[in-house]
């Protein structure tokens with residue numbers, strides 16, 4: 001596949017055009033803002049954490065296809081997960097975009113979409129776009 | 145070459161291209177279409193050779209040595225100042241100060257003007273300034289309780305001259321305006337602006353960073369009080385730029401930085417400053433850079449700025465027509481008078497995604513706010529994609545870009 005088609009896969013484009021969990025929560029327990037000055041991407045993330053579990057999550061903001069799709073896919077992946085597990089997913093994601101982990105033969109279905117970002121490794125200037133949402137998640141979880 | 149463009153221009157772009165070794169680089173195995181010239185231009189072989197030759201044969205400090213090398217380095221440095229003087233048609237080399245670039249020149253002016261201003265005084269700039277002609281004034285205004293006023297812009301990205309006249313007041317102490325906008329391409333009517341400001345005895349600073357490589361500048365006929373630019377945007381080295389100031393004004397302004405070369409005599413009690421332009425050149429300057437800049441300016445003059453301008457205008461018109469066919473693409477900056485800057489947005493794609501897709505096709509553009517966030521706010525966009533043309537670009541390269549833009553449309557717009 002051409003690198004450009006590998007980066008802008010259909011799944012990514014779908015999430016960009018129709019992001020999931022986009023908007024605001026009634027009563028967020030945690031929130032954070034993330035900026036990528038290079039791209040001008042901005043994301044606002046809201047979490048509702050109960051008993052160490054992320055029961056709901058929403059994001060808003062402006063950004064490129066990669067940062068927006070990444071945020072959308074992240075919210076899907078962490079919704080309903082224990083906080084600790086979400087943090088581990090962040091680490092896994094950083095490894096994926098840096099090309100430090102191989103794409104498994106059959107990733108569990110709810111994590112499958114994280115691996116479409118493995119194409120980003122060929123675009124070093126765009127890695128920050130892909131990781132913005134996850135860094136913002138870590139910032140939000142630091143508040144207690 | 146595209147017959148439409150070739151028919152009307154007497155410029156041998158292929159021999160010009162041969163002067164720029166970097167144009168042979170092939171990103172991802174493709175022809176490099178370098179359209180990021182507003183950020184920095186590429187350097188012709190003569191400029192590259194000059195830098196090497198300086199360090200191989202002349203390197204020495206200037207104005208400080210009695211020896212052979214120092215004499216040659218000083219001569220080369222001062223010869224370059226004379227080339228700059230001629231390039232701008234300044235009255236005297238005393239009016240040509242070498243600086244690091246446009247940003248340093250504008251900071252120098254904001255800081256030194258600041259020492260002459262009183263609380264309540266007004267500074268007038270425009271909404272389309274590069275951050276380097278905005279932030280220094282904003283900082284100064286806060287520090288000294290001055291009023292910073294902005295000339296508004298219109299939907300086409302032109303200055304609102306009626307508003308300009310209304311904004312001039314008896315407290316206005318300085319007007320600082322960009323000659324050509326880096327994010328919109330607009331060429332501002334600086335003759336008119338200078339004339340109106342001078343009717344009120346207000347000095348005018350012109351940021352020529354984007355203009356000098358595309359428009360012939362005559363500071364005397366313009367009657368500009370200050371004119372500043374960067375060497376690297378006119379085929380010269382980075383780290384060197386020019387501050388032209390009328391002698392009368394440079395005399396009035398206090399020194400900016402202090403140290404060696406800017407002094408005449410220092411005792412433990414006081415210092416007398418050196419004559420112009422050295423009063424503003426503290427410390428060892430970028431000697432090789434200055435010499436390289438002189439060679440770059442000669443290179444441009446040998447081709448001829450009016451020829452360059454005509455050619456680039458045709459590239460701009462050709463590119464404008466071609467991108468206008470793409471659905472959902474909107475050009476930002478549609479002034480009557482433009483340099484070769486084509487800024488645009490596509491309503492289904494973020495500029496950085498456009499940049500990445502074009503990059504893969506060998507096309508280098510800039511995506512972002514271009515250090516002009518107020519302009520982006522005015523047009524209600526986060527940023528734009530910007531292609532900016534130089535003398536070595538070709539219509540075929542524009543075709544290469546347009547083809548990649550259609551690919552963006554296919555990926556995102558359908």
Ligand SMILES: Cc1ncc(COP(=O)(O)O)c(C=O)c1O
Nearest residue numbers: 245246247274276326353354374
């Ligand atoms: C209009 C304008 N002014 C000022 C600058 C700053 O120039 P430099 O970064 O060379 O100091 C630029 C460069 O981006 C510019 O386009």
